[in-house]
Amino acid sequence: MEILIAIMIGILYAAGIYMILRRSLVKLIIGIILFGNGANLLIFLLGRITKGAPPIIPENSEVFLEAYADPVPQALILTAIVISFGLQSFAIILVRRAHKVVKTDDLDEMNATDEDS
Amino acid sequence: MTQQIIIYPLFLQILLAILLMFFWNRINAQRIISILGSSVNLALTIWIFAEIWQNGIYTVQAGNWEAPFGITFAADTLSATLVLLTAISGLAVSVFSSGSIIPARLRFGYFPIFHFLLLGLNGAFLTGDIFNLYVWFEIIIISSFVLITIGGEKAQLEGAVKYFTLNIVASMIFLTAIAVLYGLTGSLNMADLAGKVAAVENRGLVEVTAILFLIGFGIKAAVFPLYFWLPASYHTPPSAVSSIFGGLLTKVGVYALIRVFTLIFVDDVFLGQILIAVAVFTLISGGLGALVQNNVRKVFSYLIICHIGYMIAGLGMFTEVAIAGAIFYLIHDIVVKTNLFMLSGILYKIKASNSMKVLGGFYAQYPKLSLLLFVPLFSLVGIPPLSGFWPKISLINAGFAAENYWTIGAIIFASFITLVIIAKLWAEVFWKTPEERPRHSSFEYFSDISKLRKVQFIAPVVFLSLVSLYIGFGAEHIQLLSSRIAEELTNNNRYIDAVLHSDM
Numbered sequence: 001m002e003i004l005i006a007i008m009i010g011i012l013y014a015a016g017i018y019m020i021l022r023r024s025l026v027k028l029i030i031g032i033i034l035f036g037n038g039a040n041l042l043i044f045l046l047g048r049i050t051k052g053a054p055p056i057i058p059e060n061s062e063v064f065l066e067a068y069a070d071p072v073p074q075a076l077i078l079t080a081i082v083i084s085f086g087l088q089s090f091a092i093i094l095v096r097r098a099h100k101v102v103k104t105d106d107l108d109e110m111n112a113t114d115e116d117s
Numbered sequence: 118m119t120q121q122i123i124i125y126p127l128f129l130q131i132l133l134a135i136l137l138m139f140f141w142n143r144i145n146a147q148r149i150i151s152i153l154g155s156s157v158n159l160a161l162t163i164w165i166f167a168e169i170w171q172n173g174i175y176t177v178q179a180g181n182w183e184a185p186f187g188i189t190f191a192a193d194t195l196s197a198t199l200v201l202l203t204a205i206s207g208l209a210v211s212v213f214s215s216g217s218i219i220p221a222r223l224r225f226g227y228f229p230i231f232h233f234l235l236l237g238l239n240g241a242f243l244t245g246d247i248f249n250l251y252v253w254f255e256i257i258i259i260s261s262f263v264l265i266t267i268g269g270e271k272a273q274l275e276g277a278v279k280y281f282t283l284n285i286v287a288s289m290i291f292l293t294a295i296a297v298l299y300g301l302t303g304s305l306n307m308a309d310l311a312g313k314v315a316a317v318e319n320r321g322l323v324e325v326t327a328i329l330f331l332i333g334f335g336i337k338a339a340v341f342p343l344y345f346w347l348p349a350s351y352h353t354p355p356s357a358v359s360s361i362f363g364g365l366l367t368k369v370g371v372y373a374l375i376r377v378f379t380l381i382f383v384d385d386v387f388l389g390q391i392l393i394a395v396a397v398f399t400l401i402s403g404g405l406g407a408l409v410q411n412n413v414r415k416v417f418s419y420l421i422i423c424h425i426g427y428m429i430a431g432l433g434m435f436t437e438v439a440i441a442g443a444i445f446y447l448i449h450d451i452v453v454k455t456n457l458f459m460l461s462g463i464l465y466k467i468k469a470s471n472s473m474k475v476l477g478g479f480y481a482q483y484p485k486l487s488l489l490l491f492v493p494l495f496s497l498v499g500i501p502p503l504s505g506f507w508p509k510i511s512l513i514n515a516g517f518a519a520e521n522y523w524t525i526g527a528i529i530f531a532s533f534i535t536l537v538i539i540a541k542l543w544a545e546v547f548w549k550t551p552e553e554r555p556r557h558s559s560f561e562y563f564s565d566i567s568k569l570r571k572v573q574f575i576a577p578v579v580f581l582s583l584v585s586l587y588i589g590f591g592a593e594h595i596q597l598l599s600s601r602i603a604e605e606l607t608n609n610n611r612y613i614d615a616v617l618h619s620d621m
Contacts, residue, residue: 020286025278032285039292046300073299076248080292083255087285090262094281097266098274110275113349 005045012038025095025105032091036084040077047073120175122165123192123243126200129158130236137229144223148215151228155208158235162197162204169197174605174615176245184616185306189245191616195444195602199242199372202448205584206364206455207235209577213459214357216573217466222268222355230267234260234361241369245616247295247381248305250373254291254337258284261366264358265350276350283336283346291333297326298381308616310381311609327382331391334377338370340429341398344422348406351421352414352471356462359414363421364455368447371428375443378432379606380613392433397527400426404534413471413546414461416538417454420497423531424450427512430524434515441603442511445595449496449504449588456493456581463490463574464546466563468554473542477551486575487547492582494543496589498536504588507596 012034019031052067099105102112133154140146169175169192179188192200211231218227237256244250261284266277299305301322302313317323332343339347347367351359382388403423410416424446431443463486465471467479480487492503499505509528516525556562563571588595605611 020282028278028282032282032289035286035289039289039296042293043296043299046296048300070303072305076295076299079248079252083252087255087259087288090259091281091285094262094266094274094277097269098278101269101271101274107278110278112272113276113279113353 001049002045005041005049009038009041009045012041023107025099025107028107029088029091029095033084033088036080036088040080040084043073043077043080047076119168121177122161122168123175123197124177124190125161126158126165126204126239127236127243129154129161130232130239133158134229134232134236137232138226141226142224144220147223147228151211151232152208152215154232155204155211159204159208162201165192166197166201169194174612176615184245185304185309188249189306189308189616190243191245191308191612192243193602193605193612193615194598195372195375195606196242198444198448198598198602199368199451200239202451203235203238203242203365205581206361206451209455209459209581210357210361210364212573212580213360213462213577216570217357217462218355225267227264227267230260230263231361234264238365238369242372245307246305247298247307247310247377250307251288251291251295254288254369254373257366257369258288261362265354265362267358268355270353272353276353279346280350283343287333287336290329290336294326294329294333297322297329301326306616307376307380308613311383311613314381315383323382324385324387327378327385327388328391330377330382331374331388331395334370334373335395336370337367338374338425338429339367339422340395340425341402341422344399344403347422348410348415348418351418352412356414356458356465360455360458360462363417363458364451367421367425368451371425371447374429375432375440375606379440380609383609389433389435392429393521393524396426396430396433397523398426399423399429400527400531404531404538407538408534411473413464413473413476413542414458416473416542417457417461420457420535420538421454423535424454424497426531427508427528430528431508431512431515434512434519434521434524435607436515436518437600437603437607438511438518439515440606441596441599442508442515444599444602445508445511446505448595448599449508449585452581452584452588453493453497453504456578456585457497459574459578459581460490460493463563463578466566466574468551469557469560469562470554473545475551475554476546477549478547480547481550489575489578489582490547492585493578494539496585498539499532502589502592504585504592504595506589507592508599511596511599 016031016035016038019027047070050067050069052069055068055071137147137150174193177190178184237253240253262281265280266273301317302310304310304313336343351362400423403419407416407419427446428443431439468476496503496505499509512528513525
């Protein structure tokens, strides 16, 4: 299971970087989304995948009785997903505006900021 | 619990941001609230700084969860100093914004977002938890995205696309690094990580994680070869936005580098060499980049990159003297870079251009203003006794002690090239007799605006110039402060003890 997820993360990272390096604005966003999902899955994987009980200590004992799933990575992923959702929606609006104003979706043609002025 | 005062700046900024939203269309009320709030914040941070200067490190455990299980806020002298500097720059930019940002932009919620940005900065400086640091970084970048695009001009949007992409990639890499670090150690608390990372046996993976952190923070701090987003975007938004970006946003990356590489990945020869190589190339390439630019704000953008090199060099040499130099430079740079972009805003307001070809004749036209602008420009060069001079002594001393002549060479070269650039700028902008230019009918020139708004333009520059002069002439105090910070950073036991055994 771990090895499958590891391969999947690798593919997501690779595809994300590849898409970010393309010249089209839309592919840029797709790249960012894939990259972000890869990072989230990586946290999930590195938090160790345990098919265990929830991390709750029974009422009449002091310690965990059986293997439990680490809740921290899930909290981290949840936070990261919410943040990346916000950023991605901003990105989509930004790209839409940029396309409307600059009238191109080719990143190579967006070079007004590099011109000497 | 007097230690809780360290999170008051966070509460203050978020309250200000929320309060300002209730005055969405009443921009005069927004201006007054923002300036008053920033003044209160300055007083508050001075108090916090005084407390920490006297009593050492303060920590707050969020929700009373004991470290390392909860989120920790910890303020050592470095954090307290940076929070104080954020408040100083924040107040200056708040006054400058209320004069220089046009009402149309203010009606899109400029001030609330500005205070969210300051909230993120304060949070990043105060947090003691690496994932929490990521969250503060996200708060910083999402508010900076709004600030950089507010107004939606063509150049702004183009700059924003580049700024956005690189910063989001940096965040993802930072998140990846956190994931690997969590997988290695099972902890997120920075003080706890310090011990746990040292105990990890798989050193190769630790190095890889450290490099991931270096890349993530390096993009944010704009070091060579990761800085190309900065000169493509920092000159596009209004100058008030550029000044808070130039003063504080790249410095938060430097702060994160300093924190992570003095606390978690300590004293690693390989990393030290990489940091020094990065610093040398940053110093040289930033300087050369600035040399060929004609737009004043682009010149300053490249100079930001160039001068980041000093701090990274200090961190890379990793001796107490070198880190003291880096911290001194950080303190000086925050004040001066904020001031320089405000200066460029004044120049723009006077001539409706930032191109050195068009600007000119300021010394004849505004002699007193020129004398004022002399202070930040030549503090940047570091003509003694102005503030940029003193940290370089520490850095060069440390370079000799480490027999690191490449770094010394790069530091001297970068200082020299800064001098050339500022001399060129001074000759072009202040002394040259300009060609007559037709006045734009739609542009509101500096000579036309009301007295109050002129004060709003000039007062923050005066304020920050005074701070700069203090850093220059009171260098003894700042040197004392930076040596103490360097001592705390190199002996990180005290920070770790303060966080992990806060109940004692």
